[in-house]
Amino acid sequence: MKILVKGAGDLATGIGWRLKRAGYRVWMTDLEVPTAVRRTVAFSRAIYEGEARVEGILSCRVSDMKEAEEAEKAGKIPVFADPEAEIRALWQPEVVVDGILAKKNLGTRMTDAPLVIGVGPGFTAGTDCHCVIETKRGHYLGRVIDKGSAIPNTGVPGNVGGYTVERLLRAADSGIFRPLAEIGDYVTEGQTVAFSGNVPVKAQISGIIRGLLQAGVPVTKGMKAGDIDARCERNHCFTISDKARAIGGGVLEAVSAWEHGVL
Missing domain, CATH: 2.40.50.100 (RNA polymerase II/Efflux pump adaptor protein, barrel-sandwich hybrid domain)
Structure with a gap:
């Protein structure tokens, strides 16, 4: 199954990483000048460094279908500098995941693929996507929502180590x-x-x-x-966060459920 993940920042990387580990074909897109701050665990780093390895999985910058297919054969995740995700029309994936985390929908439509997943606030299941993944830290993090929307953005970042x-x-x-x-x-x-x-x-x-x-x-x-x-755990700087893993798990659940006809 072909899965296009829009966005390649740290949370989108958690999604792409889990899908790749589960055996799916994963391509990703991001900005020409990525703005992910957690760069050490973001596949978007490949856009300006050529390659980016996150917990054993390697991504690389590509510019066209041929380069992407060659990267895939080498076991890498292809990453395009393609903010509008124009590669979607050429590749025609079965699944599109909007992992841009812009807190609003920047153009994703439910007709973009047989299964369209919106990540975080700004999406409504049944209107602009088939399901939504909750991104707010807490009890519902990673939950698959098939009716309605994620919890609205509060403007206050999650508590990490006692600070927001x-x-x-x-x-x-x-x-x-x-x-x-x-x-x-x-x-x-x-x-x-x-x-x-x-x-x-x-x-x-x-x-x-x-x-x-x-x-x-x-x-x-x-x-x-x-x-x-x-918390001063230096290893946390170079490994996928609990939040990214939970969100990635939610996307993986939705993909698997759709694949088996129960979503």
Whole structure:
């Protein structure tokens, strides 16, 4: 079965990783300049580095069908710089998963494939997709919704290590992003970890940098640029998160249920 995952950030990577491990054919798309902060566990990194390995699975940037098929034969996940997912019309997958996590639908339609899955807020099962996967941390994370929508976006990030909004790094001004630290580094509260334009971006808490935009990304003031984890488990920076695994499991459940005619 051919499955196209729109988006290749850390949560979409959790989806693609689980589907690939389950034996499905997986192709992915993302922006020409990806903005995933958890880059070490995002297949989108392949777009600017050529390849990206996440927990034993390798992805690589491709530009056309031939390159994608060759990558597949080599056991890799093909990743296209294709924000509109135009490859869908050529490849004609049985399943389309919108894992962009934009908190709104950017153009996915229920007619895009025999099975269309929307991930997170912004989708309504039965209207613009066949089912929705819950992305809010908590009791319902990863749940497959076949009627209705996911819990609306609250604007407050999930609690990690006792912190919510404090753990995020946001661009202090519009301009080019210039990191001074790397993912996996320990930083202290008040430390300058990057510049956005010419304005310093400072840590609000002490901990390990779990996510940080790559150098040279154009940012706008207030844009999410990084993530600090107060739990200080460095290994967490380089492995798929519990949230991404749960969401990936929900997508895998939906695909399998549809495949067996029970969805």
